[in-house]
Amino acid sequence: MPSSLDAHLRSALDADEGQRRIAEAIRHLCTASVKVRNQIIEGGSNLGEQRGDTNTDGDVQKELDVLADRAFLQAAKDSGFMFFGSEEQEGPVTLDENGDFAIAIDPLDGSSNISTNVSIGTIFSILPVSDANRADPKTVFMQKGANQLAAGFFVYGPQLQLVLTVGDGTHVFLFSPKFGGFVEQTASVTIADKAKEFSVNMSNYRHWDTHIRNYVDDLLAGEEGPRERDFGMRYVGSLVADAYRILQRGGVFLYPSDGRKGYQNGRLRLMYEANPVAMLVEQAGGAATDGTTRILDIEPEGLHVRTPLVFGSKREVERIGRYIADPD
Ligand code: AHG
Ligand code: MN
Numbered sequence: 001m002p003s004s005l006d007a008h009l010r011s012a013l014d015a016d017e018g019q020r021r022i023a024e025a026i027r028h029l030c031t032a033s034v035k036v037r038n039q040i041i042e043g044g045s046n047l048g049e050q051r052g053d054t055n056t057d058g059d060v061q062k063e064l065d066v067l068a069d070r071a072f073l074q075a076a077k078d079s080g081f082m083f084f085g086s087e088e089q090e091g092p093v094t095l096d097e098n099g100d101f102a103i104a105i106d107p108l109d110g111s112s113n114i115s116t117n118v119s120i121g122t123i124f125s126i127l128p129v130s131d132a133n134r135a136d137p138k139t140v141f142m143q144k145g146a147n148q149l150a151a152g153f154f155v156y157g158p159q160l161q162l163v164l165t166v167g168d169g170t171h172v173f174l175f176s177p178k179f180g181g182f183v184e185q186t187a188s189v190t191i192a193d194k195a196k197e198f199s200v201n202m203s204n205y206r207h208w209d210t211h212i213r214n215y216v217d218d219l220l221a222g223e224e225g226p227r228e229r230d231f232g233m234r235y236v237g238s239l240v241a242d243a244y245r246i247l248q249r250g251g252v253f254l255y256p257s258d259g260r261k262g263y264q265n266g267r268l269r270l271m272y273e274a275n276p277v278a279m280l281v282e283q284a285g286g287a288a289t290d291g292t293t294r295i296l297d298i299e300p301e302g303l304h305v306r307t308p309l310v311f312g313s314k315r316e317v318e319r320i321g322r323y324i325a326d327p328d
């Protein structure tokens with residue numbers, strides 16, 4: 001019988017009471033993920049329907065966005081977290097005054113794919129709470145990604161998977177209904193150093209800055225071009241699905257800044273999309289930047305700030321940085 005998530009948590013997070021509380025929180029998050037999975041599998045056709053409201057971010061809220069937000073808010077309460085910062089909430093929600101941790105979460109990632117039966121997910125980031133944060137709650141979601149104590153995402157796809165790091169490498173767990181829990185599927189994922197695929201929404205090409213266009217042009221030129229080899233392209237439009245593929249077989253993902261409305265800093269949110277993905281990718285030997293700056297070093301200005309995001313095979317991410325730094 002493969003080792004269970006529980007066994008992994010007991011060995012990776014048992015040094016002190018704080019670590020044991022994080023392990024317990026991850027168990028509660030898993031419980032919430034199975035609830036969301038069951039709603040997706042059994043739920044009616046209205047899960048992808050718009051609810052008419054928009055979230056702080058300006059995204060239209062889908063039924064499943066709200067259902068997932070509720071399920072993970074309950075998990076955060078059960079975990080004794082002090083703060084809950086969600087894509088679907090205006091600002092930090094204070095839960096337990098005596099809590100020592102905060103969670104930044106994207107309860108349902110890939111909402112545009114809910115009604116197309118494409119893989120979607122939940123992305124989370126667990127952060128410490130300092131006395132300064134207690135005094136001024138909005139600062140708790142202005143911590144650099146390097147402060148994260150744990151990060152992960154669930155993929156609701158043909159399989160329900162948890163991709164997790166607590167700073168000891170990146171590990172993949174599979175939900176097994178037979179076993180009744182999560183079992184280890186891939187211990188210590190490592191991202192292939194060489195990228196054979198790129199992942200970007202090409203329809204935004206005309207909005208990118210010149211350096212990014214030059215980089216993608218060189219990929220498209222294939223073996224006749226300066227890269228002297230062909231590249232494949234995959235783009236799911238759910239960050240968790242693109243990230244999981246890159247963890248499994250390498251590649252590079254880009255969501256650059258573009259001049260469109262409100263996307264000067266790209267579309268993806270630093271606290272609950274870029275930071276957790278960056279920690280998972282770095283723990284798997286890859287790299288994650290905003291094009292030039294390491295994602296985990298960026299000082300966030302608030303819970304919902306956006307950032308351009310480039311991540312994946314380390315050498316490819318570094319190459320993109322050179323296109324931007326010395327364009328000719
Ligand atoms: P969310 O559904 O949580 O708002 O996130 C959607 C994000 C992310 O999953 C994906 O990488 C990106 O939106 C796709 O954006 P485009 O449709 O603009 O390519
Ligand atoms: Mn959204």
Ligand code: MN
Nearest residue numbers: 106109110273
């Ligand atoms: Mn998302």
Ligand code: MN
Nearest residue numbers: 087106108109
């Ligand atoms: Mn979302």
